[in-house]
Amino acid sequence: MTCTEFLALLDELIDGTVGAETRKQLEEHLGGCAHCTVTLNTTRKTIEVYRSNELYELPKSVRDRLHQAILARCKNGC
Amino acid sequence: MATIQVTGESEQHPDVALVASAVAGDVQAFEKLIRKYDRQIFRIAQHITQNREDAEDVVQDAFLKAYEKLSQFQGNSKFYTWLVRIAVNESLMRLRKRRTGKMVSIDEDIETDEGSVPRDLADWSPNPEQNYTQTELAKILRKTIQGLPQGFRVVFVLRDVDGLSTEETAEMLGLSVPAVKSRLLRARLQLRERLSRYFRSKKAGEK
Ligand SMILES: [Zn+2]
Numbered sequence: 001m002t003c004t005e006f007l008a009l010l011d012e013l014i015d016g017t018v019g020a021e022t023r024k025q026l027e028e029h030l031g032g033c034a035h036c037t038v039t040l041n042t043t044r045k046t047i048e049v050y051r052s053n054e055l056y057e058l059p060k061s062v063r064d065r066l067h068q069a070i071l072a073r074c075k076n077g078c
Numbered sequence: 079m080a081t082i083q084v085t086g087e088s089e090q091h092p093d094v095a096l097v098a099s100a101v102a103g104d105v106q107a108f109e110k111l112i113r114k115y116d117r118q119i120f121r122i123a124q125h126i127t128q129n130r131e132d133a134e135d136v137v138q139d140a141f142l143k144a145y146e147k148l149s150q151f152q153g154n155s156k157f158y159t160w161l162v163r164i165a166v167n168e169s170l171m172r173l174r175k176r177r178t179g180k181m182v183s184i185d186e187d188i189e190t191d192e193g194s195v196p197r198d199l200a201d202w203s204p205n206p207e208q209n210y211t212q213t214e215l216a217k218i219l220r221k222t223i224q225g226l227p228q229g230f231r232v233v234f235v236l237r238d239v240d241g242l243s244t245e246e247t248a249e250m251l252g253l254s255v256p257a258v259k260s261r262l263l264r265a266r267l268q269l270r271e272r273l274s275r276y277f278r279s280k281k282a283g284e285k
Binding site for chain 1: 125
């Protein structure tokens with residue numbers, strides 16, 4: 001397996017949707033390729049860091065204001 | 079028309095009952111749906127419009143539109159999927175208003191060197207967070223994702239931040255499943271590459 005072939009399956013590896021046979025091939029490639037190992041690790045970390053940090057907080061005051069505005073109009077039948 | 083039928087389906091999504099109550103006139107049930115999803119809708123709207131005021135308006139308009147059309151909602155798709163679809167359309171409309179005359183769609187500006195093998199080898203993966211305050215990190219992450227083409231950004235947010243499936247994301251954006259897959263891979267790799275510029279140099283203690 002080449003690095004390009006590995007990369008084409010990167011998402012499926014990360015998402016855990018590869019079959020057992022393919023997984024074995026991917027793992028074999030990883031065993032001998034530091035480059036793809038780094039790519040896999042840092043891509044996983046990229047996803048994790050975005051998942052665990054809220055970039056756009058919605059403050060309570062704004063939420064309350066929005067809820068009131070929405071509900072006021074819903075009660076009037078929009 | 080909104081009567082809940084007890085069918086053989088043992089596991090009904092909790093939103094189905096809330097939607098049914100809301101259709102029957104129970105505004106509190108709708109409020110529960112707002113509380114449940116407003117933050118996600120705001121986040122998606124922010125990522126598309128890149129404008130706080132617009133994103134707040136989108137939250138409001140998307141829920142109002144959903145309420146208005148609630149009786150048309152088909153119970154066979156998820157309420158949240160349906161809601162996001164409305165919010166994405168509202169967001170694109172706002173964007174269009176700001177860039178008057180310029181057509182905006184989720185399909186725009188996609189061109190990259192597809193499938194190129196990343197070149198750098200620095201592994202910053204274990205703990206890049208520890209070098210930054212929460213505020214600094216959030217700033218870096220915002221700046222980095224804002225640099226992606228919009229069509230990549232939205233796919234990444236729905237799939238990886240919101241945790242939706244490829245199929246759901248495709249449905250929400252009106253894209254094919256292969257298009258979602260290819261965008262997701264490129265979004266992940268581009269983000270990784272851009273984050274490397276920060277995290278790598280910081281780790282080495284240089285620059
Ligand atoms: Zn490799």
